[in-house]
Amino acid sequence: MPITILSQSAQCQALTPSGPVGAPITEPACVTQTLEVPLEGAGNNRSGLWAVSIGRFSRHLANAEVMHILSGECTFTPTGGEAQPIKAGDTLFFxxxxxxxxxxxxxxRKVYVVMAAE
Structure with a gap:
């Protein structure tokens, strides 16, 4: 089983446009880029790199997700909660x-693993 190495993934140029975010709050909508990395034996879990432009949008993903922020700065405000500052080097477990x-x-830009729904 081969391993995949993305050298210097914060600067990886292999991401491709994947359209606007699904639930934009600001206009123009944030634009995303993705590099899906198939992982043998991961079942229906998905993984890869994801990048997004400046703006605001709602998180609408029902799945659990682990992410590591490679570059950038943002906040995430959970519904009913306080804004959480997030920056490069942070790892999040949703x-x-x-x-x-x-x-x-x-x-x-982040590395992500989206868990398959149960």
Whole structure:
């Protein structure tokens, strides 16, 4: 089983445009780029790199997710909670059905693993 190495993933140029965010709050809508990295044996879990431009949008993903921020700065305000500052070097663990608002201050790039729904 081969391993995948993305050298200097914060500067990786292999991401491709994947359209606007699903639930934009600001106009123009934040634009995303993605590099999905298939992982043998991961079942229906998805992983890769994801980048987003400046702006605000609602988190609408029902799945649990683990992410590590490679570059950028933002806040995430969980529904009914306080704004959480997030920056490059931070690792986040989102339980399933976490909702809230992303406020991207500088273009953000992350490594992600989205868990398959149960």
């Amino acid at each position: 339980p399933a059905n976490t909702t809230g608002v992303w406020d991207i201050k500088t273009p953000l």
